Amino acid sequence: MKKVIAIHASKRKANTWKMLTQIRERLSDFDIEVEIISLYDHEYKDCLGCEACILRGACVLIDDTESLMQRLSEADGIILSSPVYMRQISGRLKTCIDRTCKWYHRPALAGKPVLVLATTKGSGLRQTLKYLQSVAVQWGAIPAGTVGRTIRDIGNPIADKELSRFIRMMDRPSSFQPTCGQLLDFETQKSLASYLGGLDEEYWSQKGWNRQPYYIPCRINPINRFVAFLFGTFLRSVMKGG
Ligand SMILES: Cc1cc2nc3c(=O)[nH]c(=O)nc-3n(C[C@H](O)[C@H](O)[C@H](O)COP(=O)(O)O)c2cc1C
Structure with missing residues (x-):
């Protein structure tokens, strides 16, 4: 059985959470287990900007970031999700992403597919999904699909084609063709x-x-x-x- 870690980055379990649980259900049909980690259930401190992680290999802060990064590096696939806040990802998610900066220098997720998901009332969807995909690329991972919903289509069920690339890349990362x-x-x-x-x-x-x-x-x-x-x-x- 494959294991996927999904990051949830809203304080409330509402629109984005519902999409994530739907994706979890759909992926279980393919023998893929999804564990959702809610960032608000853990402690992630702000980056100090000291660059110790880049220069010396380890962060000086003690919180749940290291364990999150460990879980992500062990997973077969990753789902990065966020509500759109001011036309971008939520601050909580950005705080966590900043803390993974050493992966820009020494990528630890090479070959791992990343599905990105965002929900919004109406604006900011495209740039938020694009940013999340660029994070996957900075990690050395494979951007393997996007799921986005606005207030107009939030009720639309997840279509197979929205997940197919993610599932395929988990089995055959060598079929990836970088741009x-x-x-x-x-x-x-x-x-x-x-x-x-x-x-x-x-x-x-x-x-x-x-x-x-x-x-x-x-x-x-x-x-x-x-x-x-x-x-x-x-x-x-x-x-x-x-
Ligand atoms: C602080 C904040 C900022 C938001 N910014 C935007 C925005 O820029 N554009 C937009 O269309 N909706 C915006 N919204 C609406 C949310 O993106 C939308 O309701 C989203 O689905 C919430 O996800 P959640 O239910 O998982 O928390 C904002 C909501 C909040 C609370």
Whole structure:
């Protein structure tokens, strides 16, 4: 049985919660167990901005973040959900995402599919879903589908096609085809790792990513691959020169 961790980021168990429980029910038909973690049931402190996690590998704050990150890294898939607040994710979720910053430098979720979900009265859905997907990319994970609802369609049941990519990616992450933008992101992170050295460089070379076009073996459009290669080579030569 596959295990999915779903993050719920509203104080109340209402619109987003209902969508999550619906998704949980649908996924159980595919032998996928979903555990919902409500961020308001735990303690997540604000990032201090000290960069200890990036430079020394561990956060100095003691709360539930480490255990959440551990759970996410052990899961077969992740659902990131949020109500739309002021046309973006909720502050609680942003606080937690900030605390995962070391995963931007040393991605720990490579090859893991992430489904993103947001609910809103009417505005901000597109940018909120887009932001959540960009978080998945920054984690090195696979953005594997979006579910969004407004006040007009909140009653619409979850369609199979909204979950199909997420389910497929859990079984076959190698069928993922990164976009040109995602390949450029990878090259940027790769270049940063070699520029910053230390923990980052060690981690990237241990993973073998400094010699690869992407985190996981997957389908890559040859033109995009070439563009990303040129971009990465250029970036590293600029960084070396500076
Ligand atoms: C602080 C706050 C900010 C909100 N901002 C927006 C917004 O920018 N656009 C919008 O259409 N709805 C907005 N809403 C409405 C919520 O996005 C919407 O009701 C959502 O489905 C709530 O999810 P929940 O029931 O899971 O808490 C806001 C609600 C709150 C409480």
